[in-house]
Amino acid sequence: MNITLITGGSRGIGAATAQLCAQRGMGVILTYNSNAQAAESVVAAINAEGGKAVALELDVGNVGSFGVFVDAVRQTLQSTWQATTLNGLVNNAGHGLFNPIETVTEAQFDSLMGVQLKGPFFLTQALLPLMQEGASIVNLTSATTRVATAGVAPYAAFKGGLDVLTRYMAKEFGERRIRANAVSPGAIRTELGGGLNDEFEALLASQTALGRVGEPDDVARVIATLLSEDSGWINGQSIDVSGGYIL
Numbered sequence: 001m002n003i004t005l006i007t008g009g010s011r012g013i014g015a016a017t018a019q020l021c022a023q024r025g026m027g028v029i030l031t032y033n034s035n036a037q038a039a040e041s042v043v044a045a046i047n048a049e050g051g052k053a054v055a056l057e058l059d060v061g062n063v064g065s066f067g068v069f070v071d072a073v074r075q076t077l078q079s080t081w082q083a084t085t086l087n088g089l090v091n092n093a094g095h096g097l098f099n100p101i102e103t104v105t106e107a108q109f110d111s112l113m114g115v116q117l118k119g120p121f122f123l124t125q126a127l128l129p130l131m132q133e134g135a136s137i138v139n140l141t142s143a144t145t146r147v148a149t150a151g152v153a154p155y156a157a158f159k160g161g162l163d164v165l166t167r168y169m170a171k172e173f174g175e176r177r178i179r180a181n182a183v184s185p186g187a188i189r190t191e192l193g194g195g196l197n198d199e200f201e202a203l204l205a206s207q208t209a210l211g212r213v214g215e216p217d218d219v220a221r222v223i224a225t226l227l228s229e230d231s232g233w234i235n236g237q238s239i240d241v242s243g244g245y246i247l
Helices: 013-022 036-048 061-080 106-130 153-173 197-204 216-227
Strands: 003-006 029-033 053-057 086-091 131-140 179-183 237-239
Touching: 003 013, 003 061, 013 029, 013 036, 013 061, 013 086, 013 216, 013 237, 029 036, 029 061, 036 053, 036 106, 061 106, 086 106, 106 131, 106 153, 131 153, 131 197, 131 216, 216 237
Parallel strands: 003 029, 003 086, 029 053, 086 131, 131 179, 179 237
Antiparallel strands: none
């Protein structure tokens, strides 16, 4: 069985991806930072449909905890699936910061960088020994790296860094046939930034060629496809999943 680890799998795009991957026959390890109840609800829903999932706690911004986390992943693989390797890794966990440049503090900057760029870098590094040859990595970036939006400069900058890092992962991991791609969502109905009110949603829909904001499932389908052999010759790419946001 193919087994995929999805960070930030307790809600939003991560939860939708976990459920869809399980529906497509993958085993799923999903992580959560603080909301264990939400994570267990996703696990319960997957198991009720005949899939298999396990939730593990992880603070992606705390690189010092990664050694203990990798040990937990190794034990979970063995006890749950009698396996030793992962076939997929989705670097999804994160949070936003919606402040103009002149008001961003150093602490805010460092915290966001830790979750959006430093964390994925070192978590991928830590999990590499568990990645099977031919595995797939998917990094979640953002349409804000393509379209400048006031108030999200640090967020967009770190997502842009992750976009560049994706290409380097594809290059350096190629000897093991490990693919790395980025998915760049546009306006999606999630809790990021406090969610969408009606007025903001209408504005975003008007700026999107398909005339609506996206749903987590819209992004999850692309991620699940990139994790599969159907995308076996797609590597080092950043795929815009935005319905045509500000074309």
